[in-house]
Amino acid sequence: MPGILKVGVLISGRGSNLKSLLDACATPGFPAEIVTVLSNRPGAGGLDHARKAGVPAAVVDHKAYGGREAFESALTAALERTGVELLCLAGFMRVVTPDFVRHWQGRMINIHPSLLPLFPGLDTHARALAAGVKLHGCSVHYVSEEVDGGPLIGQAAVPVLPGDDPERLAARVLQAEHRLYPACLRLVAEGKVRWRDGRAEVAVGADAGDRLFNPPAEG
Numbered sequence: 001m002p003g004i005l006k007v008g009v010l011i012s013g014r015g016s017n018l019k020s021l022l023d024a025c026a027t028p029g030f031p032a033e034i035v036t037v038l039s040n041r042p043g044a045g046g047l048d049h050a051r052k053a054g055v056p057a058a059v060v061d062h063k064a065y066g067g068r069e070a071f072e073s074a075l076t077a078a079l080e081r082t083g084v085e086l087l088c089l090a091g092f093m094r095v096v097t098p099d100f101v102r103h104w105q106g107r108m109i110n111i112h113p114s115l116l117p118l119f120p121g122l123d124t125h126a127r128a129l130a131a132g133v134k135l136h137g138c139s140v141h142y143v144s145e146e147v148d149g150g151p152l153i154g155q156a157a158v159p160v161l162p163g164d165d166p167e168r169l170a171a172r173v174l175q176a177e178h179r180l181y182p183a184c185l186r187l188v189a190e191g192k193v194r195w196r197d198g199r200a201e202v203a204v205g206a207d208a209g210d211r212l213f214n215p216p217a218e219g
Contacts, residue, residue, distance in 0.1 A: 076104075
């Protein structure tokens with residue numbers, strides 16, 4: 001197994017997925033360490049999660065830069081100063097440029113609140129309800145130049161229940177996200193899933209149960 005993987009996390013808001021990653025990395029034997037957390041928004045609640053966990057956290061405010069390229073150059077410089085080997089997007093509400101993707105290609109993952117390739121982009125829960133699907137969920141994937149279109153690492157499915165509205169469904173999906181993202185980070189850190197030629201290559205013998213979750217329905 002590889003050594004401890006140095007991880008950077010980008011956030012924009014409350015940081016609930018960041019907290020799930022911080023909690024996982026704090027458990028004995030976890031193969032990754034979060035070495036920095038950066039937010040593009042000064043008031044992001046996730047910054048407090050990082051600081052309480054003793055992880056350096058800082059703001060790189062996109063409004064302080066003259067364009068996306070300058071902002072992303074500042075992000076990359078801040079990340080590389082801490083030796084980041086893998087970048088996790090956790091509620092980072094900025095569409096990154098192709099140049100940023102290419103720089104971090106195969107070293108950047110994201111969590112999205114739908115069963116991709118269904119419902120990329122925003123308002124996923126309302127769109128799932130409007131489509132009448134019976135299963136919804138979340139996906140962890142490598143980031144590619146296509147928004148929410150990179151190769152999948154793992155997914156978790158939840159039932160769509162009678163009487164669901166977007167808020168209730170979102171809460172159920174979020175619980176699944178908090179299980180799935182740490183599990184997928186572990187797989188990447190252990191070398192059981194890796195980027196190869198634009199695909200997520202799964203190691204022979206890797207347990208599919210580590211990548212596919214089906215949480216039970218609510219009682």
